[in-house]
Amino acid sequence: MAPNPRVLKAFSAMNKLGIATERVRPVLKKLLLLYDENWELIEEGNYRALADAIFDDADDKLTSEKNGDPEPPSEKPHERWSKLTSSKDNGIKNLELEADKIPQSSNRTRLLNVHRAPVQNEGKYSVQFVLSPVEKISSTQGASDVQYTNRVSRDPGLGFPKRETIRDCNFDNVSNTSKKQRINCSPQFSLPASNVGPGSVETFLLRDKTKKNEGSGSAHDYSTIFQTIHDIASSTCGRVIVSLKCHRTLLQQNFHISNFDDVLKFMETKYPRSDNCFGPQFSLVKYLKKLCEGYVEFGAILADKSLSCNLPYHDIRQTSAPKRDDLRIDYPSTNMDKKVVNYSGSSDSVALVVAQRQPMNKINGKRVACSRISDITNGTEKVTISLLHEIGGEDLPKFNYIPENIIYQSAYVHISLARIADEDCCSSCTGDCLSSSVPCACARDTRGEFAYTPKGLLTEEFLRSCISMKLKPQEHYQFFCQDCPLERAKNAYSPEKCKGHLEKKFIKECWRKCGCNMKCGNRVVQRGITRKLQVFVTNKSKGWGLRTLEKLPKGAFVCEYAGEVLTNMELYERNNSSTGKYRHTYPVLLDSDWCSEKILNDEDALCLDATYYGNVSRFINHRCFDSNLLEVPVQVETPDRHYYHIAFFTKREVNAYEELTWDYGIDFEDYNHPIKAFQCSCGSEYCRDNGKKIVTSTF
Numbered sequence: 001m002a003p004n005p006r007v008l009k010a011f012s013a014m015n016k017l018g019i020a021t022e023r024v025r026p027v028l029k030k031l032l033l034l035y036d037e038n039w040e041l042i043e044e045g046n047y048r049a050l051a052d053a054i055f056d057d058a059d060d061k062l063t064s065e066k067n068g069d070p071e072p073p074s075e076k077p078h079e080r081w082s083k084l085t086s087s088k089d090n091g092i093k094n095l096e097l098e099a100d101k102i103p104q105s106s107n108r109t110r111l112l113n114v115h116r117a118p119v120q121n122e123g124k125y126s127v128q129f130v131l132s133p134v135e136k137i138s139s140t141q142g143a144s145d146v147q148y149t150n151r152v153s154r155d156p157g158l159g160f161p162k163r164e165t166i167r168d169c170n171f172d173n174v175s176n177t178s179k180k181q182r183i184n185c186s187p188q189f190s191l192p193a194s195n196v197g198p199g200s201v202e203t204f205l206l207r208d209k210t211k212k213n214e215g216s217g218s219a220h221d222y223s224t225i226f227q228t229i230h231d232i233a234s235s236t237c238g239r240v241i242v243s244l245k246c247h248r249t250l251l252q253q254n255f256h257i258s259n260f261d262d263v264l265k266f267m268e269t270k271y272p273r274s275d276n277c278f279g280p281q282f283s284l285v286k287y288l289k290k291l292c293e294g295y296v297e298f299g300a301i302l303a304d305k306s307l308s309c310n311l312p313y314h315d316i317r318q319t320s321a322p323k324r325d326d327l328r329i330d331y332p333s334t335n336m337d338k339k340v341v342n343y344s345g346s347s348d349s350v351a352l353v354v355a356q357r358q359p360m361n362k363i364n365g366k367r368v369a370c371s372r373i374s375d376i377t378n379g380t381e382k383v384t385i386s387l388l389h390e391i392g393g394e395d396l397p398k399f400n401y402i403p404e405n406i407i408y409q410s411a412y413v414h415i416s417l418a419r420i421a422d423e424d425c426c427s428s429c430t431g432d433c434l435s436s437s438v439p440c441a442c443a444r445d446t447r448g449e450f451a452y453t454p455k456g457l458l459t460e461e462f463l464r465s466c467i468s469m470k471l472k473p474q475e476h477y478q479f480f481c482q483d484c485p486l487e488r489a490k491n492a493y494s495p496e497k498c499k500g501h502l503e504k505k506f507i508k509e510c511w512r513k514c515g516c517n518m519k520c521g522n523r524v525v526q527r528g529i530t531r532k533l534q535v536f537v538t539n540k541s542k543g544w545g546l547r548t549l550e551k552l553p554k555g556a557f558v559c560e561y562a563g564e565v566l567t568n569m570e571l572y573e574r575n576n577s578s579t580g581k582y583r584h585t586y587p588v589l590l591d592s593d594w595c596s597e598k599i600l601n602d603e604d605a606l607c608l609d610a611t612y613y614g615n616v617s618r619f620i621n622h623r624c625f626d627s628n629l630l631e632v633p634v635q636v637e638t639p640d641r642h643y644y645h646i647a648f649f650t651k652r653e654v655n656a657y658e659e660l661t662w663d664y665g666i667d668f669e670d671y672n673h674p675i676k677a678f679q680c681s682c683g684s685e686y687c688r689d690n691g692k693k694i695v696t697s698t699f
């Protein structure tokens with residue numbers, strides 16, 4: 001059967017990004033399944049979704065590595081995507097060799113210009129490689145050059161095979177014209193670093209920035225150019241000098257390159273041996289591009305270190321080897337202005353760094369460049385959770401990441417061992433309560449059956465009854481408060497009668513006073529997030545959303561809704577004082593105790609608000625009825641239902657890259673609700689916001 005031309009086009013687009021067809025194929029297959037063979041979605045924005053998916057796939061491997069999976073990590077391509085897609089013409093052609101820029105020089109001198117995409121000041125931003133016999137370089141040294149010659153002792157590592165000879169260079173990114181001008185990669189050409197073992201000589205040149213480049217005949221103002229020249233390889237024809245030139249005008253103000261050895265070490269960390277960059281796919285051009293990128297990135301890291309920012313960048317100059325993750329560059333390095341969101345003193349919270357955006361880079365009216373925060377949790381969760389940010393797109397969210405609920409001020413949450421009665425725990429249990437023949441006291445609330453299976457999933461029965469309760473509340477028992485805090489919030493002077501609250505099905509997990517261990521199957525939510533998740537920009541005007549990067553089985557715990565614990569009174573005050581985009585859009589009422597005998601004051605009724613302090617669940621968007629997540633109340637450390645946790649579980653199997661959604665329970669016809677809602681664009685065929693009017697919402 002003839003290959004599908006759309007598949008071939010997709011391969012070719014990814015090949016241009018330097019991604020091999022073998023890597024593209026499995027991801028493309030998954031995406032086609034995910035998008036119901038909708039090619040338009042895949043082709044949109046120069047195969048942006050496909051590139052994202054490949055990058056995420058690579059990240060999965062990194063995450064597995066972090067989680068103890070021995071599979072070797074692949075390269076970290078997000079930064080590359082960011083750079084590659086910032087080209088002005090087609091978004092995937094950034095670091096191309098430009099044949100027309102190759103100067104006509106003597107047949108002993110060849111010059112490769114590897115251009116980074118101009119971001120704003122077109123043409124000024126470039127990194128060049130000059131591959132040249134030594135004589136030529138020497139003759140171009142201007143009077144203002146300062147020359148350092150030092151003996152270097154370098155690990156011949158960088159993942160390069162020692163003294164390996166390249167027989168065939170793959171110039172897959174080179175245009176036809178430049179192909180004609182191939183570097184002679186005949187067998188005698190040695191790879192960079194292959195002969196730069198201990199004791200070899202490195203020539204390291206820096207332009208004297210106090211003088212102009214007299215005599216060179218160049219139109220460049222060298223005071224704005226960083227140039228380092230490195231003798232890094234030789235062949236029987238002579239030595240090969242690589243000159244790295246970096247125009248400073250578009251680099252971060254305090255960008256600097258210290259020492260080429262450091263750049264090489266950085267490259268080694270970024271592309272370790274296990275990446276096998278010299279496998280059959282090896283391309284000299286790609287390698288040179290990577291080195292250029294590394295050169296600029298490394299300078300940016302050093303510059304970043306001089307800014308006071310909270311991103312977990314590792315100090316490259318530390319003696320111990322940095323971890324791969326720490327070296328990730330999340331933002332393009334040019335014209336960056338970073339600031340840290342203020343946070344008010346809680347030691348449990350971590351400020352999310354907010355970076356002002358790079359100058360807009362539109363391609364045919366479409367924004368394409370994107371960057372990435374590698375871990376929005378700043379290490380507070382057991383897994384990393386990345387955020388994919390389209391430059392020029394959605395504003396970065398400003399909030400402080402907290403992995404668990406935190407009391408704002410007046411909320412009364414009484415946690416004490418003394419409050420946990422003997423019948424509310426299983427002190428005589430040992431090991432795993434799920435393996436015991438008789439369910440322990442902690443299963444009492446779920447009618448003597450645990451809600452979890454030994455695999456840590458919700459049982460079919462528990463899930464079914466929760467879903468049914470959500471879809472058909474009228475068929476389940478509801479209680480009516482005498483003086484409903486919700487109605488009071490709508491109209492404090494003459495509140496309407498309570499509309500009823502469902503008596504929710506709770507899970508009670510074992511806890512500290514129980515005799516079982518942390519691996520007990522009745523402890524799921526308290527163990528925190530274990531799934532691979534990512535925050536991304538949705539394409540349906542919903543703003544940010546959350547998606548899973550792995551396939552999730554039905555009944556899987558995803559995350560809990562963590563935020564500030566507020567009294568209803570505090571929430572009203574917040575809502576009244578907030579305006580515009582800082583309006584509070586994330587409250588969840590903890591209303592399961594509202595059926596208690598006593599009238600609940602607004603000072604006692606609790607809710608969770610993730611607007612300022614929250615976890616990843618603050619990104620989960622609403623979907624009417626057929627959302628894939630379900631919220632379940634879970635008791636962990638308190639025996640009553642005044643305070644409890646809201647945990648999200650999957651209602652069905654969820655595919656990798658699928659957005660995670662839950663039904664906020666918005667009544668789109670409740671026009672009096674104090675919280676203004678959004679126009680629903682959930683896309684569900686059961687969408688309740690039929691009129692798409694601006695109405696009020698409740699959670």
Ligand SMILES: C[S@@+](CC[C@H](N)C(=O)[O-])C[C@H]1O[C@@H](n2cnc3c(N)ncnc32)[C@H](O)[C@@H]1O
Nearest residue numbers: 542543544585618619620621622678680681682
């Ligand atoms: C809990 S947040 C979800 C994350 C949010 N999208 C963001 O960018 O931060 C709830 C807000 O997301 C938006 N949102 C969620 N679901 C939506 C939907 N189905 N249609 C339109 N907007 C939605 C609304 O602005 C809502 O107030």
